[in-house]
Amino acid sequence: MQHCDCLLTDMSDSDSLPVMMHERERWQLILTRLRDKGIVRVADLVGVTGASVATLRRDLAKLEDSGQLRRVHGGAESVASGQTPLTAPSFDASQTLNADLKQAVAQGAANLCQDGDSIILNAGSTTWFLAQCLRRHRMQVLTNSFPIAQELIAHSANRVVLPGGELYREAGIILSPFDEDAIQHFAASKMFMSCYSITPLGVIESDPLIARAEAKLLSRTEKLIVVADSTKFEARGNMVVCPLARVTTLVTDTGAPPHMLDHLRQQGVEVFLIDPKEAKVLTAA
Amino acid sequence: MQHCDCLLTDMSDSDSLPVMMHERERWQLILTRLRDKGIVRVADLVGVTGASVATLRRDLAKLEDSGQLRRVHGGAESVASGQTPLTAPSFDASQTLNADLKQAVAQGAANLCQDGDSIILNAGSTTWFLAQCLRRHRMQVLTNSFPIAQELIAHSANRVVLPGGELYREAGIILSPFDEDAIQHFAASKMFMSCYSITPLGVIESDPLIARAEAKLLSRTEKLIVVADSTKFEARGNMVVCPLARVTTLVTDTGAPPHMLDHLRQQGVEVFLIDPKEAKVLTAA
DNA sequence: GCATTCTTGATTGACTGTGATCGTTTCACA
DNA sequence: TGTGAAACGATCACAGTCAATCAAGAATGC
Missing domain, CATH: 3.40.50.1360 (Rossmann fold)
Structure with a gap:
């Protein structure tokens, strides 16, 4: 078992493999997309991150909890789009x-x-x-x-x-x-x-x-x-x-x-x- | 177990010694990776340093105590993740x-x-x-x-x-x-x-x-x-x-x-x- | 030389994140 | 206003991760 584990981590060291994204990486990716596009869809995120809808929903819930986005049906939108009067591009x-x-x-x-x-x-x-x-x-x-x-x-x-x-x-x-x-x-x-x-x-x-x-x-x-x-x-x-x-x-x-x-x-x-x-x-x- | 360890450090590390890494070397490596990637995983660090998870967890705990990173489930993230790190010495x-x-x-x-x-x-x-x-x-x-x-x-x-x-x-x-x-x-x-x-x-x-x-x-x-x-x-x-x-x-x-x-x-x-x-x-x- | 301290690695049980499934709610279109 | 599809929250089991503990080896001091 241990052999297997070691071998695995050793091989996956190059981070190009879509093994599994870390929670924080997903968060960062979500927030980045949000800044760029103003809105993200859960379905899109599934394709991008490789995580399940359940996980992504939890991510969005946590990020909303910490005030970094606002959830809407089907995804989430940037908090700024409602709160900030600025019309400047991000x-x-x-x-x-x-x-x-x-x-x-x-x-x-x-x-x-x-x-x-x-x-x-x-x-x-x-x-x-x-x-x-x-x-x-x-x-x-x-x-x-x-x-x-x-x-x-x-x-x-x-x-x-x-x-x-x-x-x-x-x-x-x-x-x-x-x-x-x-x-x-x-x-x-x-x-x-x-x-x-x-x-x-x-x-x-x-x-x-x-x-x-x-x-x-x-x-x-x-x-x-x-x-x-x-x-x-x-x-x-x-x-x-x-x-x-x-x-x-x-x-x-x-x-x-x-x-x-x-x-x-x-x-x-x-x-x-x-x-x-x-x-x-x-x-x- | 030991076989696995030896094999691992031998194969995975292009740029370092097969012998054991010193504590400070690991710390520096961790912080460097953190600056580059913004986030590190314990599992990855095992592959890179050759140390055990227990040791690396202790490293992360110490580095967090001294305020140089923030631990998250599965690893650690940069204290100023996403942003340009402000490296103010004092x-x-x-x-x-x-x-x-x-x-x-x-x-x-x-x-x-x-x-x-x-x-x-x-x-x-x-x-x-x-x-x-x-x-x-x-x-x-x-x-x-x-x-x-x-x-x-x-x-x-x-x-x-x-x-x-x-x-x-x-x-x-x-x-x-x-x-x-x-x-x-x-x-x-x-x-x-x-x-x-x-x-x-x-x-x-x-x-x-x-x-x-x-x-x-x-x-x-x-x-x-x-x-x-x-x-x-x-x-x-x-x-x-x-x-x-x-x-x-x-x-x-x-x-x-x-x-x-x-x-x-x-x-x-x-x-x-x-x-x-x-x-x-x-x-x- | 011996004892002490520090660092390290392995083990344990508890915890957290994950994915699948359930029934319910919301939305869009007619 | 009604209906089907999509999205939702709650829940469960599994896997990975965590902190605590103990034991072994290296470094240090007397």
Whole structure:
């Protein structure tokens, strides 16, 4: 018997085998799917985890008990979908969308930073990629994004300043309805802003609370550098953060529509185009 | 049996010795795997280390005692599972000191919380353990500790509010030299405070900036609950956060010096004594 | 050299997670 | 409003895991 046991564990060491998922692994998987899709079905989870419906029901019950999701008939939904007023996409989800483009743009933007700078990063997946490019830098960074703060503190020597407010779980943003704040004492040489979309009307966000927070950050600097991959140039969202004339610089990739770039240049915006294929090359154009 | 063991270690391990592994080597291996995968199974560890399940269980118990992981049925999970681990040296250090006492005190303090409460947690290892006990709660929590915020956001349904300011890497504390802040709009029913020491002069901290930050938090509530294990009752540090008369409740363990407890009771402080051996028992005394 | 302490491994009974089955409840469609 | 299908909670037996205990070997100190 023991022989058999030993042999088994020995062979199954490579974790590719779908032997049996641990309870916590299932929980993590469930919560991840929930963050991405907002809702999960028991039947789907059976296929993904290989566990029985009974087990998955128990999992959902426990996770609901600890407040990490809300059960509905047929599955479960994210707690945030009802509780949080934010309409922003979840951090994890938007992080994986057009990741290569965002990464290229982020790398291009990082080249505009110098040690000693004081910069602002708003919450967004592109700015998160940007934060990843700042591991060797030594700057002061004000950000309202919890994941960006995590990244900078854990993997760089940059100093991090946070605004006060409530931490919104899904989007990982710190928001406050009040004006008094420590950030009113922060002066930045430039702000990097990622956004929901860019239209002739200006830089657009999808959520009024977020738009307000970004406008607040924007008041702490003169120079605004918008980082946006080429998929951002279609009309979406409805909250204008600022007009295009307020933008100092735009960093985007070569897929951006030329007529929008022309329009931006007419407004006095300096445009940097990054070729995603040779990501390190920065082309002033 | 022995055959099996030998065979196993021989075959399964590409990168190590067929002889017995030292305790510390196993610990390091366990923690490394934990960082990589977020979760480890006892059965897997048997295959990797060649040690028996009993030994590995003891390892996990010790590592949990020192706060370096959290045991779950079938294995153990990372204390900051899912999130970027915040490896703050000094935070980790104070976290592992008297971890069992702190954990017991934290559990006792957690019993004083109810769903719907608005509470404040200052930065400290005891309050960090307390945050771990709040996974099933649904409260509003104001904290100036980054690791506590991480824990609450990742593993509970509590709402989290942060003060603004600079994030200090080593201690994981958010500090601001300014008064204007979002927390001035926060009203809490109680504050849980961990501290550097407790003396007849009051609750003591070692750093003036931290003392000031805690005094600022303290102004947002009437009821102050100090959580401190019995090793905190010796004169250390030099910054008085508040006098003992300001303390509403003290939660400590049974090893606390009786004369200090008497003195505290004379000041009108309600004292809860926790027996670390039977941690769940809460004795009003 | 001998005793003490520490680490380790095996055994035991108790406990927890799992999957299958039951009857009941809820949902969707007519 | 009624009906069938799906989903639900409760329960049971099985397997894996747990903490406690004892015994054997290695390291340490006198």
